[in-house]
Amino acid sequence: MLRLALALALLLLASPAFATQDRWPALFDVSGVAADDVLNIRAEPNAGAEKIGDFAPDARSIEVIAPNERQDWGLVNVDGRTGWVSLHYMVRQPGQWLGAPIETVQCAGTEPFWSLTRRGGTVTWSTPEAETSGTVTTPLDTIARRDMSGVIYRLESDTRDHLVMTLERCSDGMSDYAYGIRAILTRDLDGAPEMFGGCCSLDVD
Structure with a gap:
């Protein structure tokens, strides 16, 4: 009986009906x-x-x-x-409750300068030197942290990278703009792992 109650509780936590709290940004x-x-x-x-x-x-x-x-x-x-x-x-706009996946986002950081844009299943990675595109392969979600989500994606350069986003205030260190999403991004190019930090915006236009 205890196991059944626990399973029902987890199901409610994962369902849109429970996750009616508004997401910001x-x-x-x-x-x-x-x-x-x-x-x-x-x-x-x-x-x-x-x-x-x-x-x-x-x-x-x-x-x-x-x-x-x-x-x-x-x-x-x-x-x-x-x-x-x-x-x-x-x-x-509908569908923006806490725990819902973020399908469209633009992230950027400095030292070094980089940017990543995700529109649905498509990802574009840019630096001052180059730009390459790729596709999302796996979503990253957790019931325990509905304020955190991410994706695994593969670029044309054949890297298998990760983007993890947390809903928290963030500064780009260069402007007076405020951001509501903090990003951690990892890359592994030719066996040389790298980690980048930055901020994300829902406005990619």
Whole structure:
């Protein structure tokens, strides 16, 4: 009986019905803004703060890094800095609950400079010297850590690499942008293992 109860508990933990907690960062679309108006981006999460930019009334796939404490404003990156938009005029795109796989992401790091873009089953690895593509071979998921996921992928150069992503605040060390995904990436080229660290964004366009 104990084994059955434990199995049911694990099943619930792994199911989308249990994992209804929202994941951050997440992609949002602007909603409820008049066609001749814009959604203001503020320096602070209040309507009286300095305006530092805006989104068009039909803007889509805006990455919101995290909400404020009241969850009525969302942190975004714009024009080299971070700002805040009212979540009253934003609609979260579906399928972004905590534990759901991240299918589209762009990661980058420094020392040395590198970037990796994943769109579904396709991966592109870039450095200042070269660029190569590949395919995802295996997803990496864990029930115990729904804030952590990753993939194993193989590039045209025949490396078998790993990308592990953790949902936590991250800085690229070069800009004032905020990121909500930290990345650890390993490569093994010709028997010479390497490990890279960096940040990821859901906005790859």
